[in-house]
Amino acid sequence: MRVELINTGSELLLGRVLNTHQQWIGQQLAGVGYELAIQQTIPDTESSIEVAVSEAIERSELVIVTGGLGPTGDDMTRQRIAELLEVSLVDHQETRDRIISHFQKRNRPMPESVMVQAKVLEGSTVLPNEYGTAPGLAVSTSKGWLILLPGPPRELRPMYTVYVAPFLAKELPPRRKMVTRTIKTMGIGESTVEELISQELSEFLAQGLEIGYCARVGEVDVRMVAYGSSGPRLIKESETIVRQCLKEYVFGADEDRLEDFIVYGLIERNQTLVVAESCTGGYLSHRITNVSGSSAVFPAGHCVYSNESKESILGVSKIALEKGAVSQSVAREMADRVRLLHKADYALATTGIAGPTGGTEEKPVGTVYIGISTAQGTRVIKECNRCDRETFKYVTSQQALNLLRREWYKKARH
Numbered sequence: 001m002r003v004e005l006i007n008t009g010s011e012l013l014l015g016r017v018l019n020t021h022q023q024w025i026g027q028q029l030a031g032v033g034y035e036l037a038i039q040q041t042i043p044d045t046e047s048s049i050e051v052a053v054s055e056a057i058e059r060s061e062l063v064i065v066t067g068g069l070g071p072t073g074d075d076m077t078r079q080r081i082a083e084l085l086e087v088s089l090v091d092h093q094e095t096r097d098r099i100i101s102h103f104q105k106r107n108r109p110m111p112e113s114v115m116v117q118a119k120v121l122e123g124s125t126v127l128p129n130e131y132g133t134a135p136g137l138a139v140s141t142s143k144g145w146l147i148l149l150p151g152p153p154r155e156l157r158p159m160y161t162v163y164v165a166p167f168l169a170k171e172l173p174p175r176r177k178m179v180t181r182t183i184k185t186m187g188i189g190e191s192t193v194e195e196l197i198s199q200e201l202s203e204f205l206a207q208g209l210e211i212g213y214c215a216r217v218g219e220v221d222v223r224m225v226a227y228g229s230s231g232p233r234l235i236k237e238s239e240t241i242v243r244q245c246l247k248e249y250v251f252g253a254d255e256d257r258l259e260d261f262i263v264y265g266l267i268e269r270n271q272t273l274v275v276a277e278s279c280t281g282g283y284l285s286h287r288i289t290n291v292s293g294s295s296a297v298f299p300a301g302h303c304v305y306s307n308e309s310k311e312s313i314l315g316v317s318k319i320a321l322e323k324g325a326v327s328q329s330v331a332r333e334m335a336d337r338v339r340l341l342h343k344a345d346y347a348l349a350t351t352g353i354a355g356p357t358g359g360t361e362e363k364p365v366g367t368v369y370i371g372i373s374t375a376q377g378t379r380v381i382k383e384c385n386r387c388d389r390e391t392f393k394y395v396t397s398q399q400a401l402n403l404l405r406r407e408w409y410k411k412a413r414h
Contacts, residue, residue, distance in 0.1 A: 001172070003034050003064075004038045005022060005066075006039075006042060006056060007019055007021050007067060007151075008049060008065065010043040019041060021156070028160060028165065030178065030180055033174030034062065034178075038056075044067075045076070049081070050080055053080075053146070057142070057146055058143070063141070063146045067149075068151070069134040070133075070151075071111070071113045071116050077148060078121070082121050090120060092126055092135070093118075095135050096115065098133075098135075099133045102132075121137055123139070123140070124138060125137065128163065130158065136164065147164060149164070176228060178226075179231035179232050180223065180224065182222065183224075183243065184221055184250070184251055184253060185250050185251065186219045186251060186402055188249040190220045193246065193249075197241065217398075226238075248406060248409045257291075258402065262401050262405065263288060263297060264291075272297050272344040272345050273344060274300050274302075274339060274342045274344040275288070276304055276335065276347065276348075276349040279354050280350045280400075283396075284301070284396075302338060314334055315333075316334055320333055326351050331351050332380050334351065334371060335349035335378055339373040347374075348370065348372055348401075349372075350396055351369050352368025353365050353368070354393065355388075355392065367383075368392075368396050368399075370403055
């Protein structure tokens with residue numbers, strides 16, 4: 001089955017808005033056996049929409065179009081596709097009532113122009129939008145189905161999950177079962193990952209298993225795909241081998257995040273974590289508190305950016321700071337002091353040079369010290385993350401969280 005995705009929006013092409021639809025919709029499709037063959041992003045013009053959609057519905061059984069369903073002048077998708085398919089736009093009373101209710105609940109005045117969103121393609125299946133005002137539409141084509149969805153992710157994603165996925169499962173089920181699994185690793189290079197697992201998986205590759213690698217900042221994903229009735233078995237047995245080969249480098253699978261692993265691990269152990277951050281500027285705390293339930297295990301995080309705050313808030317010694325805030329001794333004291341201050345089981349500390357200025361020959365830009373403190377002792381590692389400031393913060397926070405994960409792995413082995 002051929003599947004296409006068309007994202008409309010000049011703002012996407014101008015780089016003003018990040019296009020996350022391809023990644024997210026692609027994941028949803030692949031997870032149930034659809035393979036996305038073509039993805040294109042087009043501007044908000046009538047000719048672009050007409051050409052892209054007309055060509056897509058001629059060659060593909062499933063075409064998904066995002067964007068252009070709103071009430072403003074540049075929202076042309078609904079009207080243009082109605083003209084292309086030679087169908088009328090008709091009022092949909094349920095959508096009209098939903099739009100009125102949307103504004104009443106928020107105590108906001110309702111511009112009359114928004115009611116254009118209550119006009120739907122005659123004969124289409126209306127997909128309700130419970131997070132906005134523009135409904136989605138499913139339109140039958142000569143080859144299969146055309147799905148129209150609003151552009152904002154906060155509206156599109158729940159609509160897809162609640163309405164589109166069940167609709168497709170009923171009306172256009174995939175012709176062959178596809179099973180996927182992604183094993184997530186960190187602390188190891190892409191080539192090394194392949195060296196460790198490729199030979200061990202050769203038997204499964206001969207049976208039809210497909211494997212791919214994706215290197216991202218601080219991580220390497222191992223993606224496995226299998227088809228047909230033997231797919232679940234191939235994936236299950238292959239995952240076991242991958243985990244055995246990569247051991248402590250594996251931290252999760254599929255959509256798992258390292259911060260989820262850490263918070264859920266703390267909850268399971270009934271333990272607490274605190275952090276003291278300098279160069280990461282609160283980013284480590286931000287990631288931890290993004291996980292629901294973190295309040296039970298994360299009593300405090302301190303952003304101590306200046307030497308004065310390191311000394312006055314944490315009690316880092318003036319002697320250590322005078323020798324250099326970016327140092328093993330300061331990272332050690334930061335971790336020790338913040339753990340004792342809050343009587344926590346674990347503490348993480350970061351101090352470094354994010355750049356692009358501030359580096360020296362002895363301590364170049366990217367130098368960072370990360371400390372972990374427990375009741376059994378304190379350990380500090382030194383890294384050099386030569387990248388832009390934002391990426392530096394992410395990589396350093398990833399290394400800090402991984403330091404705690406490796407601590408657990410080490411204890412489990414003993």
